[in-house]
Amino acid sequence: VIAHRIELLEQSAKTIERICPHLKVDIQGGGHKASKHAQVVVGGVQSLGMPGAAPEILTQLAPSLVIVDEAHHASADTYQRIFQRTGCYDPLGPMLVGYTATDHRLDGQSLSGDQCVFEEVAYRYPLRKALADGWLVDVQGYKVDLDINLDKIKKTAGDYNESALERVMNTEPVNEAAFKGWEEIGGRNLKTIVFCVTIDHAKDVAEIFRDHGVKAEAIWGDMGSEARAETLRKFAGGEIDVVTNCQILTEGTDIPTASCILMLRPTKSWSLYVQMVGRGLRPLPGVADAHSEPLFRCSAIARSAKPKCVVIDVVDNSVAHRLSGKPDDGSTPSLNEMFGLPSTLDTEGATISEALDVFEDLDEAVQASTRQRPTKFTGIKAKVAQFQM
Structure with missing residues (x-):
């Protein structure tokens, strides 16, 4: 699970633990370091997407699902590095799912479709x-x-x-x-x-x-x-x-x-x-x-x-x-x-x-x-x- 602020990392981790108490959930970023035994890693964008070598936790985890919180940010370079490092764009790579309440960007860039981060909008839930x-x-x-x-x-x-x-x-x-x-x-x-x-x-x-x-x-x-x-x-x-x-x-x-x-x-x-x-x-x-x-x-x-x-x-x-x-x-x-x-x-x-x-x-x-x-x-x-x- 990818988020971009420590408050969101902690909030997401607590929610997952409350709903799925049987899973081991760790945080990577904001002073936290995830264990290699974690089943779910809630990671900070800066921690997982920084230039240079990929964080060790990404290779240890080998995720089958990558979830992006506030997915309207997903076209940024830091997010793209994370997607590439986790193999999201590989044919047999993990599924990439984004959640956002606001999929409209000021720059007009689309988040879904050909040559976009996401292939399609799977579900909309109007306010x-x-x-x-x-x-x-x-x-x-x-x-x-x-x-x-x-x-x-x-x-x-x-x-x-x-x-x-x-x-x-x-x-x-x-x-x-x-x-x-x-x-x-x-x-x-x-x-x-x-x-x-x-x-x-x-x-x-x-x-x-x-x-x-x-x-x-x-x-x-x-x-x-x-x-x-x-x-x-x-x-x-x-x-x-x-x-x-x-x-x-x-x-x-x-x-x-x-x-x-x-x-x-x-x-x-x-x-x-x-x-x-x-x-x-x-x-x-x-x-x-x-x-x-x-x-x-x-x-x-x-x-x-x-x-x-x-x-x-x-x-x-x-x-x-x-x-x-x-x-x-x-x-x-x-x-x-x-x-x-x-x-x-x-x-x-x-x-x-x-x-x-x-x-x-x-x-x-x-x-x-x-x-x-x-x-x-x-x-x-x-x-x-x-x-x-």
Whole structure:
């Protein structure tokens, strides 16, 4: 099993051990060294894919299956070295399987098909189905509108240039507006993860929250792993109410106690956007997995201490005028589009489940019209209710 951060290595190893207690599972990387007797090795990309000689564990293990976590990274050179070293591209080599919630890359590179890392997409599980099946909590979206225009910010590799974006986003008026929007929505009662542009931005936002009496801390990639783990432990345990971060909680991190996502890091990347929102969508432990039927899972989530996740998008003044789009057409990511709703539909205050139920009751012509112009969900809901009466 291949992953790219120590938190993901440890998380994957614990999950495999819980589900398959009869297997010997070891970690290779992040200060850990796998035993030659291991049946499953959860390995770090840097440890297994570094230039030079292949790590001894790869020849000792002779895997029959290679699993890639966050597989949208699989085209990178480090991953390619691992695939070559384990014989994944050989006719009789191990099967290569990748898992990702976001198979759309900003560079437009496909992950499956001829001359690609993977031959085909074997299975897709849409987020809206995961929501309906009771594996995700419901979502309630809000927007904090700012008097800025991100269209003027230059792009690097398809996304906003980090330095240019920080100059616009990391200002006291923007950070204060984000805090006030969060507070007005009821953020003080929600365990919140804030996504920021840079390390300085994460630190500055945490300071603003603390200035307003909120227990908040920042974490980032270069922070010591022990200090980072301690901060996350305090967040999960209730000692900290808000964690701000820069590019560290965007992928795979399992923090089910988080019930609010504050997006202070605008992006053109659908992959990054979905990853950030996804950090708040997991139900509390023992709620959904205690039931075998979707209806019972959904009911259990609705009755739990975390029935939904609040997602707050801090947006510029041009977003409201953009038409709905898809990940492959260069459009700006949106919470609605993640679940198959048009971004032109203003669902603020409603849950995604409620909006889906109403939208799917509309005829095709009305749905198409909604995708072409800004539309208030409250108006559509009232018309549907009137028609049903």
